[in-house]
Amino acid sequence: NHTQDKRTRGRSFVMWPFLLLVLSCGGCWSVTAKMMRNLLALHQIGQRTISTTSHRHFKNKVPEKQKLFQEDDGIPLYLKGGIADVLLYKATMILTVGGTAYAMYQLAVAAFPKKQE
Structure with missing residues (x-):
């Protein structure tokens, strides 16, 4: 062939x-x-050829998400995604504060070296 x-x-x-x-x-x-x-x-x-048509039809969740994120309920936007957003936010804050404290500690150690005898 x-x-x-x-x-x-x-x-x-x-x-x-x-x-x-x-x-x-x-x-x-x-x-x-x-x-x-x-x-x-x-x-x-x-x-192989890739088909551009989708065989599965998914429900459009965009209007629901728009309604959730545009609602004025006093919750910050970055926490409206649920428990996952809260956990990610807290982990980010802990790592940021911890990293800043560690960097300042290392700067202090470098600024005041031990005296050699």
Whole structure:
């Protein structure tokens, strides 16, 4: 088949640096063979056509999110996402304050070196 010949020629053209690696590699045949299999699989995935149409229909949640985030309930915007946002905010604050304190401690240690006897 003419299309198979084209695909085979293209694959061998892409694979020639790895074939040189196989020939130059003395005791690592199994590792090189695995690399070749992975590379061929990756090449085949790249050759497949990607469908642009979606087969699954998801519910549009944008209006619900807009209503939630635009509601004036006194909660800061960065905490309206729920418990995950609260945990991320607290972790960020702890790391920021802790990192600042540690940096200031290291600056103080560097500013007042120990006296050598």
